[in-house]
Amino acid sequence: MMGELDIDERQVIDFPDGLIGFRKFTSYALLDAPQKPYFYLQSMELAELGFILLDPFLFRPDYSIDVADEAMRSLGVMDPDDALVLAMVTVPPDGGPITANLMGPLVIGRKIRRGAQVILTDPRWATKHDVMAELAASRK
């Protein structure tokens, strides 16, 4: 996605189940994008595979996720502070508004650097949230 990268092992996150639709790839590096506040999730196995991520709470202060304790424990999350929650972002190549997937966020256990894409059942969260519109609405 971004050419040659210098990756520290502390940035490497293991996704044992991969991501939905990309099950084969289980190792990713979580990097700050050159442009804040975006992050990149770069596959360690396939150079062409990468995702743009955002902190969903940035534009949806009312966001919440409800994930089974067993699933959290498997990521080494014992306490809410151990979990990093990030949303995948779609930037349409045609210049349309960027959207974030709040229905299928990534949850990463900081302590053991293990992540999973979870599927939320709360009907408030969809696969396409207009980031700029919701950011503007949240600041009104």
Add this chain to the structure above:
Amino acid sequence: MLILSRKLNEKVVIGDGVVVSIIEIRGDQVKLGIDAPKTVKVYRQEVYDAIQAENRLAAESALTLPPIDVAK
């Protein structure tokens, strides 16, 4: 693929610990009860498909990111 018929209140057992019950049949809708260990993920197919499709689009994203003002 295994195809079988079940009546109201009958069940299907899958492997160890997954039980699917027919709870209600009304017109073209069937209400299922699914009892599975917490480690078994159960989703509606269309939800799973929507996330898979969105992941594919996300992976094809353009790299021109609109600026977000992080100062509140």
